[in-house]
Amino acid sequence: MAAGREPLKRHKLDWPGFSASITVILAACIPLLLFPESGGEFLVNLYGNVTSHFGFLYMLAGMAVLVFLLWLALGPYGKVRLAAGDEKPDFSTFSWVAMLFCAGVGAGLMYWAPIEWAYYYDSPPFGAEPRSMQAAEWASTYGIFHWGPTAWAIYCLPTVAIAYPYYAKKMSFLRLSTSCHYFFGGEQETRSERVIDWLFMIGLLGGAGTSLGFSTPLIAACVSRVTGLENGFIMEVAVVAVSVALFATSVWLGLKKGIKRLSDFNMWLAFALLAFVLLAGPTVFLLKTSVNSLGLLAQNFIRMNSWTDAFTDSGFVENWTVFYWAWWIAYAPFVGLFVTRISRGRTLRQVIFGMLGFGTLGGSLFYMIFGNFGLHLELQGTVAVTGIMSEQGGSEAVVVMLEQLPAAGIIVAVYALIALIFSATTYDSASYILASAATRQLPAGDDPERWHRVFWALALAVLPITLMFVGGLKVVQSATLVVSLPLIFIGGLMSVSLVKQLKKDFG
Numbered sequence: 130m131a132a133g134r135e136p137l138k139r140h141k142l143d144w145p146g147f148s149a150s151i152t153v154i155l156a157a158c159i160p161l162l163l164f165p166e167s168g169g170e171f172l173v174n175l176y177g178n179v180t181s182h183f184g185f186l187y188m189l190a191g192m193a194v195l196v197f198l199l200w201l202a203l204g205p206y207g208k209v210r211l212a213a214g215d216e217k218p219d220f221s222t223f224s225w226v227a228m229l230f231c232a233g234v235g236a237g238l239m240y241w242a243p244i245e246w247a248y249y250y251d252s253p254p255f256g257a258e259p260r261s262m263q264a265a266e267w268a269s270t271y272g273i274f275h276w277g278p279t280a281w282a283i284y285c286l287p288t289v290a291i292a293y294p295y296y297a298k299k300m301s302f303l304r305l306s307t308s309c310h311y312f313f314g315g316e317q318e319t320r321s322e323r324v325i326d327w328l329f330m331i332g333l334l335g336g337a338g339t340s341l342g343f344s345t346p347l348i349a350a351c352v353s354r355v356t357g358l359e360n361g362f363i364m365e366v367a368v369v370a371v372s373v374a375l376f377a378t379s380v381w382l383g384l385k386k387g388i389k390r391l392s393d394f395n396m397w398l399a400f401a402l403l404a405f406v407l408l409a410g411p412t413v414f415l416l417k418t419s420v421n422s423l424g425l426l427a428q429n430f431i432r433m434n435s436w437t438d439a440f441t442d443s444g445f446v447e448n449w450t451v452f453y454w455a456w457w458i459a460y461a462p463f464v465g466l467f468v469t470r471i472s473r474g475r476t477l478r479q480v481i482f483g484m485l486g487f488g489t490l491g492g493s494l495f496y497m498i499f500g501n502f503g504l505h506l507e508l509q510g511t512v513a514v515t516g517i518m519s520e521q522g523g524s525e526a527v528v529v530m531l532e533q534l535p536a537a538g539i540i541v542a543v544y545a546l547i548a549l550i551f552s553a554t555t556y557d558s559a560s561y562i563l564a565s566a567a568t569r570q571l572p573a574g575d576d577p578e579r580w581h582r583v584f585w586a587l588a589l590a591v592l593p594i595t596l597m598f599v600g601g602l603k604v605v606q607s608a609t610l611v612v613s614l615p616l617i618f619i620g621g622l623m624s625v626s627l628v629k630q631l632k633k634d635f636g
Contacts, residue, residue, distance in 0.1 A: 130447075147567040151588070156199035162499075165547075165634055169335075173223040175445075177227070180447035180448075180451050180452075181447065182343050183614060184437070184446060184447050184451040185437050186445070186614075186617055187450075187451045187454040187455060187458070188434065188436075188450070188451070190278045190283075190285065190439055190458070190620065191282070191434060191454050192279070192621065194273050194279070194282045194286050194624075195240070195278060195279050195282040195284055195434075196284055197624055198282050198286065198289075198481050198485070199350040199481075201627075202477065202478045202479060202481040202482055203478075203480065205582040206477060206631045206635065207476065207477050207478030207481070208474050208477075209293070209297070209477050209635065210297075210474065210633065211289075211292045211293060211296045211297065211472055211473060211475055211480065212296050212473055212474050213296060213297060215471060217474045218472075218473065218475050219471065219473050219474060220471055222391055222483075223393070224389050225471055225472070225475075226396075226483065226487045227392040227393050227396040228392045228468075228471055228554075229391060229467075229468045229471070229487075229488065230373065230392075230487065230488060230491045231391075231392040231396070231550075231551060231555065232392075232463075232467045232468070232554060232555060232559075233284055233464050233485070234276070234346030234491070234551065234555075235490055235550040236347070236348070236487075236555070237551070238276065238341045238342070238392070238492060238495055238551070239347060239495075239544070239547060239551060240343045240344055240347045240523065240527070241276075241343070241503070242495035242496050242499040242500050242532075242546075243271065243499040243500060243503045243526075243527045244385070244499075244500075244502065244503060244514065244518060244523045244527060244531055244533060245271075245272040245275075245496070246269055246271075246496075246500050246503060246504050247268070247503070247507070247514055247515045247518055248345070248449070249264065249267055249268040249271050249272075249449075249527070250264050250265060250268040250504070250515065251264075251515055252445065253267045253272055253445075254271065254436070254438075254443075254446075255266065255267070255436070256266055256441060256446045258270060259610075260388050265504065265508065266422070268420065268504060269275070269419075269421070269422045269492055269496075269497075269500060269501055269504055270422040270425045270426050270434075271494040272425055272432050273422055273423070273450070273492070273493045273496045273497070274430070274498055275453045276447065276489075276492035276493070276495075276496065277426070277489045277492065277493065278454075278485050278489050279434060279454075280454075280457045280484060280488075280492075281484050281485045281488075281489055283454065283457040283458055283461050283487035284457060284460070284461050284464040284465065284621055284625065285459050285465075285468075285484040285485065286461065286465070286624065287308055287464070287465025287466070287620070287623060288464070288465040288468040288469055288472065288480060288483065288484065289480055289627065290333065290465070290469075290623035290624065290626065291303070291307045291308045291466060291469045291623075292469040292472055292473075292480065292629045292632065293477070293627060293630060293631070294310035294311075295469055296399070296473050297634075298310060298390060298630075299561070301447075301471065302373065303308065303465065303466060303469065303565045303566070304322075304325075304329070304466070304565070305325055305326055305328075305465075305566070305619070306323075306325040306326050306565045307331035307629070308428035308623035308626060309321075309322070309325060309619075309622050309623055310626060310630065311624045311625075311626040311627075311629045312474075312626055314559075325619055325622075326566060328615050328616060329463075329566065329616075329619075330563065332392055332568065344508070344551070345365050345368050345372075345547055345552075346365055346522070346524045347368075347523075347527060348368045348372075348545050348548050348549055348552070349364040349365045349368045349524070349526055350524035350527070350597055351527075351528055351531075351541050351542070351545035351548070352545055354532075355527050355538060355542050356540055362636060368549070371549065371553045372549060372553055372556065373556075373589075374626070375589060378435050379490070385464060386478075391550060391553060391554050392554050394550070395547060395550040395551060395554060398543070398546070398550075399547050399549055402540070402544065402547060403494055403495070403498050403499075404545065405534075405540070406499065406534065409534055409535050410498075410502045410505070410534065411505045412504070414501065414505050415497065415502060415505070416572070417496075417497055418501045418505075419497035420502060422497065422501075422551040423493075428591065433450075436450075438472050448572070453469050455569070455612070455613040455614075458616050458617060458620070459613035459615040459616065461616070461620075462616065462619075463559055463562050463624050466566070467559075467561065467562050470561075470562075470565070470602050496612070503526075503530050506530060506533060511533060512529055512530060512533060514526050514529075515531060517529055521529060528541060531544055545632040556589055559584075559589055560582055560584075560585035560588075560589055561577065561582055561585075563585040563588075564577035564581040564584075564585050565576070565577050566582070567585075570615060584631075
């Protein structure tokens with residue numbers, strides 16, 4: 130009997146963390162539902178105040194994290210293995226990359242990759258003339274930058290900071306506060322740890338709400354075009370319901386049977402669609418523009434990471450780079466916890482270069498093919514993408530772009546399927562991690578209880594539906610930035626904690 134009761138005791142619900150998460154969801158959603166106009170306006174105003182006063186902190190944080198991780202990977206600590214002994218990796222490299230990519234990008238990539246260039250083309254950075262050749266060059270480059278090495282460095286910091294104490298120190302709980310193990314000595318009930326985990330849950334809920342808030346209208350627009358059904362709020366809620374059902378099923382099956390298989394399938398499907406667009410579209414233009422963009426990015430990488438727009442005050446940095454860095458920071462603890470769970474047996478160097486390299490490569494392919502395809506349609510006058518975006522929205526613009534390809538109906542359906550699975554893999558990963566964080570003890574290799582994982586799969590849908598009800602891209606962006614600010618300082622703590630542990634253990 131004692132042996133049979135052990136897993137139940139070990140996986141006992143952490144009521145303070147569980148209750149805090151529910152409270153955050155209710156506190157965020159109820160005022161927005163009761164007062165949608167004033168609530169949305171409050172978030173937008175708060176966004177403006179935060180970006181104007183603290184935007185430079187996000188720029189500094191992005192640069193600092195990237196430099197720190199490169200130092201860690203290239204130094205002697207890069208050989209340190211995330212394991213208690215000689216354990217081998219739990220997953221193949223392909224499955225590992227597929228899961229971290231699907232968790233890290235979600236369907237937000239499917240929304241932004243085809244159309245992000247349009248914003249930069251009309252309002253380019255560095256004082257370039259709108260809709261000029263220089264604006265077109267920056268338009269095809271800046272999306273790759275925003276989803277590139279700095280973004281994945283922000284994701285990678287909590288991964289290595291959590292994974293080392295969790296595996297090497299055999300910590301019995303998988304939470305964000307695990308990353309500050311050095312300061313807390315392995316205890317898990319201190320007030321400081323509670324605050325860190327509470328901030329993580331707020332950031333995850335805000336980041337998850339942002340991701341589904343972007344992707345759901347896109348999936349709804351694709352489904353509407355394929356089926357002929359009316360697109361609107363009801364359609365978007367239906368899409369969320371299908372997404373919830375899909376990732377609840379995946380979470381129920383578990384990490385290896387559910388999330389891994391779904392991620393592997395979606396990666397192959399996405400690669401097939403990318404190859405089709407490359408070959409069926411303007412192949413030479415896509416290749417030439419991609420090479421040009423990579424060269425421009427390499428030449429200006431430091432400048433783009435440090436440009437604060439201090440003299441022209443055009444709003445470009447606040448509206449885009451600061452927003453993206455805030456999105457990554459809000460989402461980083463979740464990605465870090467999930468990638469920790471799948472990275473046992475790998476070295477710090479393998480995790481760092483794997484996330485920075487494969488993550489950047491995956492995001493770049495989407496921008497170089499889908500993004501440059503949309504830019505080509507605009508430049509050739511085939512489709513007025515920018516005009517459709519201003520009149521009907523970004524989701525409709527993506528659908529019209531896809532309809533320019535051969536077998537348009539099939540392509541739109543496949544695109545919707547990929548976006549739906551990306552949403553599912555992101556959210557089943559998020560619900561898995563929320564369940565892990567709200568479990569009192571979870572030794573390496575164990576999974577949270579099934580009912581617990583499915584509960585969070587359902588609860589995570591509440592906030593994005595609320596944000597879509599309030600409406601507006603700016604509201605979704607604002608929610609992300611507001612919840613991410615405290616996590617910048619948590620990132621500094623986990624960096625110091627990791628270095629001090631490594632020095633103590635290895636000299």
